[in-house]
Amino acid sequence: MKYEGLDLLNNHFFNKGTAFTKEERKENHIEGLLPPFVQTLDQQVEQAYENYSKKATFLDKRMYLMDLFNENVTLFYKLFSEHVNEFMPVVYDPTIADTIENYSHFFLDPQNAVYLSIDDQDELEASLKNATKGRDIKLIVVTDGEGILGIGDWGVQGVDISVGKLMVYTAAAGVDPKSVLPVVLDVGTNNKELLADDLYMGNHHQRVTGDKYYAFVDKFVQTAENLFPDMYLHFEDFGRSNAANILNKYKDDILTFNDDIQGTGIITLAGILGALNISKQKLTDQVYLSFGAGTAGAGITKRIFDAMVEEGLSEEEAKKHFYLVDKQGLLFDDTEGLTPEQKPFTRQRSEFANADELTNLEAVVKAVHPTIMVGTSTQPGTFTEPIIKEMAAHTERPIIFPLSNPTKLAEAKAEDLLKWTDGKALIATGIPVDPIEYNGVTYNIGQANNALVYPGLGLGSLAVNAKVLSDGMINKAAHSLGGIVDATQPGAAVLPPVSKLDKFSITVAEGVAQQAIDEKLTSATDAKKAVEDAKWEPKY
Ligand SMILES: NC(=O)c1ccc[n+]([C@@H]2O[C@H](COP(=O)([O-])OP(=O)(O)OC[C@H]3O[C@@H](n4cnc5c(N)ncnc54)[C@H](O)[C@@H]3O)[C@@H](O)[C@H]2O)c1
Numbered sequence: 001m002k003y004e005g006l007d008l009l010n011n012h013f014f015n016k017g018t019a020f021t022k023e024e025r026k027e028n029h030i031e032g033l034l035p036p037f038v039q040t041l042d043q044q045v046e047q048a049y050e051n052y053s054k055k056a057t058f059l060d061k062r063m064y065l066m067d068l069f070n071e072n073v074t075l076f077y078k079l080f081s082e083h084v085n086e087f088m089p090v091v092y093d094p095t096i097a098d099t100i101e102n103y104s105h106f107f108l109d110p111q112n113a114v115y116l117s118i119d120d121q122d123e124l125e126a127s128l129k130n131a132t133k134g135r136d137i138k139l140i141v142v143t144d145g146e147g148i149l150g151i152g153d154w155g156v157q158g159v160d161i162s163v164g165k166l167m168v169y170t171a172a173a174g175v176d177p178k179s180v181l182p183v184v185l186d187v188g189t190n191n192k193e194l195l196a197d198d199l200y201m202g203n204h205h206q207r208v209t210g211d212k213y214y215a216f217v218d219k220f221v222q223t224a225e226n227l228f229p230d231m232y233l234h235f236e237d238f239g240r241s242n243a244a245n246i247l248n249k250y251k252d253d254i255l256t257f258n259d260d261i262q263g264t265g266i267i268t269l270a271g272i273l274g275a276l277n278i279s280k281q282k283l284t285d286q287v288y289l290s291f292g293a294g295t296a297g298a299g300i301t302k303r304i305f306d307a308m309v310e311e312g313l314s315e316e317e318a319k320k321h322f323y324l325v326d327k328q329g330l331l332f333d334d335t336e337g338l339t340p341e342q343k344p345f346t347r348q349r350s351e352f353a354n355a356d357e358l359t360n361l362e363a364v365v366k367a368v369h370p371t372i373m374v375g376t377s378t379q380p381g382t383f384t385e386p387i388i389k390e391m392a393a394h395t396e397r398p399i400i401f402p403l404s405n406p407t408k409l410a411e412a413k414a415e416d417l418l419k420w421t422d423g424k425a426l427i428a429t430g431i432p433v434d435p436i437e438y439n440g441v442t443y444n445i446g447q448a449n450n451a452l453v454y455p456g457l458g459l460g461s462l463a464v465n466a467k468v469l470s471d472g473m474i475n476k477a478a479h480s481l482g483g484i485v486d487a488t489q490p491g492a493a494v495l496p497p498v499s500k501l502d503k504f505s506i507t508v509a510e511g512v513a514q515q516a517i518d519e520k521l522t523s524a525t526d527a528k529k530a531v532e533d534a535k536w537e538p539k540y
Pocket residue numbers: 147148149150151239240259260264267291292293294295296297325326327328375376377378379403404405406409429430431448449450451
């Protein structure tokens with residue numbers, strides 16, 4: 001489609017603003033609609049960064065960047081690519097949590113998202129077409145807003161997580177921004193605050209559940225799949241009772257991915273492998289404790305379990321290495337309210353003399369002596385000093401990952417974990433943490449956030465148009481992040497730094513694409529070239 005005049009200036013995909021040359025201005029009938037001086041993209045970047053830097057808070061910075069995105073996508077991504085480390089917490093987690101909580105009050109622009117309401121299902125196909133006219137959609141991020149990060153149910157306001165994750169796909173891996181679509185499924189909300197708010201922009205009723213809910217999700221998936229047959233469908237922040245059901249329903253038939261289950265599994269395995277590389281220990285010797293065994297906790301557990309089996313343990317042997325702790329305490333086979341994903345990793349009461357006392361984390365840590373503890377509980381401050389000291393008393397280099405997001409929900413602060421373990425803990429957090437000085441050593445803290453892998457995983461799968469996302473491809477992504485950090489340096493991080501996100505996303509993409517080729521899930525033959533060809537760059 002060719003745009004000209006104001007339509008061109010108002011189209012954020014094609015707008016170049018002051019960088020339109022004299023000739024382009026004439027040809028497209030925009031002469032006189034811009035100040036006379038023709039700028040380069042680099043000059044525009046310099047000017048935008050100056051403005052950005054003057055904004056005092058992360059929230060103001062984010063709003064400025066969203067305005068810029070709505071004006072000129074190329075400039076936005078060029079700027080983003082030059083300041084990845086600085087922009088990630090602004091465009092994405094944790095600032096995105098603030099914009100989600102206040103979405104209806106901040107609202108200015110729908111940012112190309114599609115809002116699909118369970119009450120207007122006959123509009124679903126038209127809505128997807130309206131949003132994508134003339135665009136070939138390859139990547140959708142969809143949420144139903146029920147389990148946003150650890151902050152819970154935010155209904156239609158959750159759309160910002162779809163928008164933000166897609167921005168990271170482009171900034172990190174170069175997925176063409178014209179080929180992406182953020183989607184929210186509005187099935188209602190159980191958030192009382194939103195239901196009582198006249199300005200709330202979503203459906204003012206309780207969540208629809210059960211068959212009607214799944215039928216709506218299916219209608220969306222089938223319609224999107226028909227309209228965009230080559231799409232990679234990324235599910236984000238669905239509730240605990242639906243996320244795994246939806247993934248299991250579609251994963252063997254279409255190219256689909258659940259970030260909280262699979263993406264988090266990959267990045268946590270990568271972080272653990274990084275930690276073991278530093279401590280020179282074996283995965284199969286570890287005792288793993290998952291604190292909070294919901295969507296992410298169970299997804300990670302399964303990934304680490306699979307890795308232990310791959311390293312030679314029988315399934316029966318491998319299971320003995322895992323302990324899940326949720327609201328009920330240690331999960332036993334007779335615990336009430338177990339999810340299907342928790343059941344394979346429960347323990348038997350007969351294993352413990354004091355089984356009935358294992359109802360809190362401290363008691364469990366005392367009883368099982370974990371060497372790895374991963375927090376996905378949404379419960380801030382729950383990795384307390386006594387618990388961490390108890391853990392560290394029984395293992396030389398405790399691996400401790402407080403992964404709950406956003407910042408206010410983390411199970412512990414990295415700084416405290418270092419202090420309580422006298423610098424021995426091998427740490428990764430969900431949100432970014434600045435390097436920490438402790439006893440004369442600078443400790444770099446790895447960020448175990450799925451944003452470090454989902455962009456490369458998506459680009460690699462899309463580049464070769466893989467039929468499905470296989471376990472092998474997922475496994476490959478986890479192993480692609482090794483070797484980037486120099487593990488011999490004192491204070492080395494367990495994962496590569498976000499500042500290199502664009503580089504290692506391509507490493508992940510190439511590994512994943514090659515795996516798809518090896519598994520015959522694509523007709524492509526050259527992974528490197530496919531990834532290179534698929535990569536979009538922000539330039540005019
Ligand atoms: N770093 C990352 O990449 C990443 C990825 C996904 C999720 N997360 C974070 O993990 C957290 C959980 O996300 P989720 O999608 O799994 O949510 P979820 O609701 O599916 O799971 C949370 C689990 O924690 C349990 N829980 C609640 N209170 C508890 C308590 N007092 N003690 C023990 N367990 C308790 C819940 O019962 C539930 O099983 C969120 O904060 C989210 O931001 C981080």
